[in-house]
Amino acid sequence: MSAVEPDMEDLFQEKKRVRNPFVPLGALATAGVLTAGLISFRRGNSKMGQVLMRARVVVQGATVALMVGTAYYYGDNPWQK
Numbered sequence: 001m002s003a004v005e006p007d008m009e010d011l012f013q014e015k016k017r018v019r020n021p022f023v024p025l026g027a028l029a030t031a032g033v034l035t036a037g038l039i040s041f042r043r044g045n046s047k048m049g050q051v052l053m054r055a056r057v058v059v060q061g062a063t064v065a066l067m068v069g070t071a072y073y074y075g076d077n078p079w080q081k
Contacts, residue, residue, distance in 0.1 A: 020070040029063075
């Protein structure tokens with residue numbers, strides 16, 4: 001058991017993941033817009049709250065697209081077989 005086959009070592013090696021620094025900023029922007037929308041609803045401005053909730057969805061979608069785009073760019077294609 002002391003000797004491990006070289007093929008097994010290659011199997012368990014993980015490649016280093018590349019981190020995109022813009023993803024946390026997108027998450028913070030999403031949280032900020034969500035908070036602003038909830039505060040706006042609470043104060044009774046439902047029209048502004050609706051606009052902010054729609055903006056939150058757009059920011060959240062952009063963040064997800066950024067994550068998927070970064071993974072695809074660096075060769076970590078989730079749809080590849």
